[in-house]
Amino acid sequence: MNGFERRKLTKMDQIRKAAFHLFSKYGVQKVNIQEIAKKANVSQVTIYNYFGSKDDLVYDVMKDYMDKQLQAFIEIKDSELTFKEKLEKLFSLKIEGTKELSPEFLEAILSEHSQIAKLFQEFAVEKSLPLLFEFFEEGKREGFVSPELSMNTILFILQSLTDSVQKAPENFQTVEQRDQFTKEVLHFFFYGIMNR
Numbered sequence: 001m002n003g004f005e006r007r008k009l010t011k012m013d014q015i016r017k018a019a020f021h022l023f024s025k026y027g028v029q030k031v032n033i034q035e036i037a038k039k040a041n042v043s044q045v046t047i048y049n050y051f052g053s054k055d056d057l058v059y060d061v062m063k064d065y066m067d068k069q070l071q072a073f074i075e076i077k078d079s080e081l082t083f084k085e086k087l088e089k090l091f092s093l094k095i096e097g098t099k100e101l102s103p104e105f106l107e108a109i110l111s112e113h114s115q116i117a118k119l120f121q122e123f124a125v126e127k128s129l130p131l132l133f134e135f136f137e138e139g140k141r142e143g144f145v146s147p148e149l150s151m152n153t154i155l156f157i158l159q160s161l162t163d164s165v166q167k168a169p170e171n172f173q174t175v176e177q178r179d180q181f182t183k184e185v186l187h188f189f190f191y192g193i194m195n196r
Contacts, residue, residue, distance in 0.1 A: 012050050014040045019061045024105050028058055028112065055113065062109070062116050066123050069097060073128070077135050083144040086135070088186055091161075095181075144190070161185055 001009075018040035022031040033054055037044045051057040076089045110117045136154055139145035145154070 008050070011040075011042055011046060015042060015047055015050065015057070016061050016064050019057055020065060020100075023058065023061065023109075024100055027105060027108055029108075033057075055115075058109070058113060059115055059119065063119060065101075066119070069093070070123075070127055070131075073131060077131065083139045083142050084186070084190070087139070087144075087189075088183070090135075091186060157189065161189070 015036065019031070019036045022036060022039060033044050033047055036057070037047055040047075047057065051060055072093055073090065076086050076093070079086065081089065110120060132155065133151055136145055136151060140147050
């Protein structure tokens with residue numbers, strides 16, 4: 001890769017980060033290209049040259065975000081950690097994700113951009129759900145997850161826990177609070193309320 005291509009990729013990444021920050025903070029409708037250009041320290045023309053339109057930029061930003069989350073998931077899943085340690089890291093990753101993408105922002109972006117709703121659906125069906133199934137099958141093989149639980153039940157419980165976290169971010173304003181919360185949720189996930 002030559003210097004020009006490297007600089008282009010760096011600028012594109014700057015634009016994505018600036019756009020993601022502004023979109024998630026203020027909503028897509030309230031952010032214009034001029035504000036993104038200012039935050040990314042590039043010209044508006046550069047954004048249009050690299051991404052086309054604002055809608056194309058929104059799509060690219062969300063796809064990039066999902067690809068990075070997927071890569072982080074794969075790295076944890078394929079690591080040498082125990083299943084329980086992997087689950088703890090994945091849950092922490094999910095909690096961090098809820099800070100970046102509020103439910104309100106997600107709901108708005110999915111209702112306003114049918115292309116992105118389709119992207120999320122395809123991403124879930126083709127990438128994230130198969131990996132989750134594979135991950136929990138590994139947990140069953142290793143004896144961490146009961147073979148009596150269906151994937152539907154496991155996913156329902158995890159989604160319920162995630163939804164609760166999203167609705168109560170004040171429960172973990174510090175890293176220590178978040179880590180303690182994660183530890184307790186995982187204890188509940190593995191053991192219920194029963195004392196081991």
